[in-house]
Amino acid sequence: MGMAPDVDGGARRPAVAGDPLGGAPAMTGPDATSGTTCAAGRAGPIRLHDIAAGYGRAAVWRHVSGSFAPGSLTAIAGANGAGKSTLVRALLGEVPLREGHIDYGGQRPRDFGYLPQARDIDRGFPMCVADLVLSGAWRVTGAFGAVDVALRERAARCLKHVRLSGMEERAIGDLSAGQFQRLLFARLLMQDARVIILDEPFTALDAPTTRDLLHLVDHWRDEGRTVIAVLHDLRQITQHFPSVVLLARGAAHWGPTRDILTPPLLEQAYGANAMFACPMGPDDGARPDGAAADAWS
Numbered sequence: 141m142g143m144a145p146d147v148d149g150g151a152r153r154p155a156v157a158g159d160p161l162g163g164a165p166a167m168t169g170p171d172a173t174s175g176t177t178c179a180a181g182r183a184g185p186i187r188l189h190d191i192a193a194g195y196g197r198a199a200v201w202r203h204v205s206g207s208f209a210p211g212s213l214t215a216i217a218g219a220n221g222a223g224k225s226t227l228v229r230a231l232l233g234e235v236p237l238r239e240g241h242i243d244y245g246g247q248r249p250r251d252f253g254y255l256p257q258a259r260d261i262d263r264g265f266p267m268c269v270a271d272l273v274l275s276g277a278w279r280v281t282g283a284f285g286a287v288d289v290a291l292r293e294r295a296a297r298c299l300k301h302v303r304l305s306g307m308e309e310r311a312i313g314d315l316s317a318g319q320f321q322r323l324l325f326a327r328l329l330m331q332d333a334r335v336i337i338l339d340e341p342f343t344a345l346d347a348p349t350t351r352d353l354l355h356l357v358d359h360w361r362d363e364g365r366t367v368i369a370v371l372h373d374l375r376q377i378t379q380h381f382p383s384v385v386l387l388a389r390g391a392a393h394w395g396p397t398r399d400i401l402t403p404p405l406l407e408q409a410y411g412a413n414a415m416f417a418c419p420m421g422p423d424d425g426a427r428p429d430g431a432a433a434d435a436w437s
């Protein structure tokens with residue numbers, strides 16, 4: 141059985157009353173009063189050693205091995221049902237491992253920030269924008285939500301960062317899908333987590349919103365945070381994520397993006413739809429690592 145982060149030790153479910161993300165694992169953060177204080181140098185890589193996970197009798201995938209280096213950007217890709225969310229949930233200790241183990245490199249549950257899929261979030265919860273952002277600092281505010289001026293100012297800066305200034309008092313249920321996604325990113329900023337896990341963060345967003353949030357992801361990388369994102373858009377992966385885990389037929393192909401998103405492996409992952417999944421044509425030069433276009437030709 142793999143070692144999960146100590147998510148059942150009270151850290152997985154935030155104790156903040158009224159958290160609409162209840163059930164999201166590891167929604168905790170390090171010292172949220174300290175601004176962007178990611179100390180990437182103090183943590184080792186997160187290493188997966190031959191892990192398997194699944195539900196009921198069947199494993200969704202097996203023999204998954206690889207590591208997330210501190211400060212790395214890694215995408216998780218694969219067809220619907222390939223097990224991307226399962227991998228994320230295994231990382232967060234939500235799905236128990238059947239085989240293998242995970243070495244968290246000294247990182248604690250509070251070091252993880254998690255953005256679940258939009259469909260898993262109850263937006264009907266009566267809560268305003270400011271309170272949702274502040275809930276990202278629950279470790280500082282505690283169960284009774286004591287919030288001082290400094291914390292409110294910091295929440296305002298997080299909202300400004302995602303262009304939601306002035307919306308503090310709006311009910312979260314009144315936001316558009318794009319505004320709500322920006323809000324969730326503001327909450328992640330508030331958490332100041334060292335490892336940020338995003339599950340389909342750009343689904344249903346327009347191009348400007350997606351671009352803004354991708355800039356934020358780049359910014360996190362520049363700060364030395366580790367970002368792991370489930371993505372369907374292979375072009376986004378090739379342009380922003382130097383590493384990828386491609387889930388295909390119950391196995392994982394893990395490595396530099398240009399080595400993994402190749403026609404044979406894409407065909408293995410997407411079958412007859414591989415050509416639709418192919419990330420780019422020959423004239424699209426954007427690469428995370430300056431890789432030559434012939435990797436896709």
Ligand SMILES: Nc1ncnc2c1ncn2[C@@H]1O[C@H](COP(=O)(O)OP(=O)(O)OP(=O)(O)O)[C@@H](O)[C@H]1O
Nearest residue numbers: 195196200218219220221222223224225226227370
């Ligand atoms: N709670 C669950 N109980 C039983 N089976 C589940 C559960 N969650 C997921 N599965 C199954 O596990 C497999 C992988 O699901 P998962 O959600 O990890 O895939 P995914 O790659 O994230 O899919 P998508 O791209 O559609 O979001 C699917 O066959 C799914 O039906």
